Amino acid sequence: MAVMTEIPEKKIILITGANKGIGFATARALAEAGHTVLLGARDPDRGTTAAEQLTADGLDARFVPVDVTSPDTITAASALIEQDYGRLDILINNAGISRDRPHPPAELPVAQLRETYETNVFGVVAVINAMLPLLRKSAAGYVANVSSSLGSIASLSDTDSQIWQYANLLAYNSSKAALNAITLIYANTLRAEGIVVNAVDPGYVATDLNNHSGHLAAEQAGAAIAHHVTQPDIGLTGLFLTESGGPQPW
Numbered sequence: 001m002a003v004m005t006e007i008p009e010k011k012i013i014l015i016t017g018a019n020k021g022i023g024f025a026t027a028r029a030l031a032e033a034g035h036t037v038l039l040g041a042r043d044p045d046r047g048t049t050a051a052e053q054l055t056a057d058g059l060d061a062r063f064v065p066v067d068v069t070s071p072d073t074i075t076a077a078s079a080l081i082e083q084d085y086g087r088l089d090i091l092i093n094n095a096g097i098s099r100d101r102p103h104p105p106a107e108l109p110v111a112q113l114r115e116t117y118e119t120n121v122f123g124v125v126a127v128i129n130a131m132l133p134l135l136r137k138s139a140a141g142y143v144a145n146v147s148s149s150l151g152s153i154a155s156l157s158d159t160d161s162q163i164w165q166y167a168n169l170l171a172y173n174s175s176k177a178a179l180n181a182i183t184l185i186y187a188n189t190l191r192a193e194g195i196v197v198n199a200v201d202p203g204y205v206a207t208d209l210n211n212h213s214g215h216l217a218a219e220q221a222g223a224a225i226a227h228h229v230t231q232p233d234i235g236l237t238g239l240f241l242t243e244s245g246g247p248q249p250w
Contacts (some may be wrong), residue, residue: 005058011230012085012138013030013090013092014091014092014131015027015043016068016094017068018040018050019189022094022218025217026221028054028059028219029223029225030229031054032059033230034060035090035230036085038063039064040065041063042065042066044065047064050063051063064094084163087137087202088141089139090141093143094146095119096146096175098169099116099171100171101239105170120172124179125182132190140194141194142197142229144225145147145182145198147176147200148172149174150173151176154249155249156177161176180240180250184250198240200228203220203224221243239247
């Protein structure tokens with residue numbers, strides 16, 4: 001007798017900052033699981049190239065121009081998804097920057113602090129708000145905000161923490177702490193509508209952001225995030241998840 005394998009329900013998924021690193025690895029993992037993945041990227045050439053790498057492997061992927069600091073591109077992306085797909089099932093806010101190095105906190109130019117918040121905080125809010133009408137059309141909308149243990153107040157206040165050596169990154173760490181608060185606020189606000197909003201910590205991943213000093217590969221982080229947003233107990237909201245799926249202290 002033939003063994004029946006369960007085919008996952010195909011999701012429409014938008015990932016910001018998906019042309020490289022964790023975003024691209026997440027896109028590949030979700031596309032390989034049978035979902036439609038929209039690779040959001042601000043650079044058309046890099047976004048197109050990334051999407052072509054996936055489609056060349058027979059995967060359902062598409063480049064969608066999205067600069068999270070540009071309201072016009074966010075609005076256009078929402079309109080495109082509405083027209084071509086009619087809904088959005090999963091939004092992964094992955095785009096993020098760091099502008100701290102080599103400045104100690106007291107010497108970080110305020111302009112660079114502001115630039116970090118434009119992408120890591122304000123951009124996330126802008127994208128969520130623009131995509132909410134589409135997420136409301138999903139049977140089970142999910143928003144995943146890619147955060148960091150460096151945004152954990154508990155970790156930043158623990159001098160014995162493994163990340164203590166990075167606790168002085170003023171812009172990046174505070175922006176991720178703000179992102180965590182935003183996650184909880186949206187989770188509580190959208191709970192009654194059945195839209196899940198969680199923060200996910202991919203771990204210390206080797207990416208351009210840290211000059212590839214992390215001990216985890218982007219593929220490991222991508223697989224972890226893909227699992228988080230498609231796991232059976234997907235209804236749990238207002239969580240801060242580690243790469244292994246356990247709770248990260250806020």
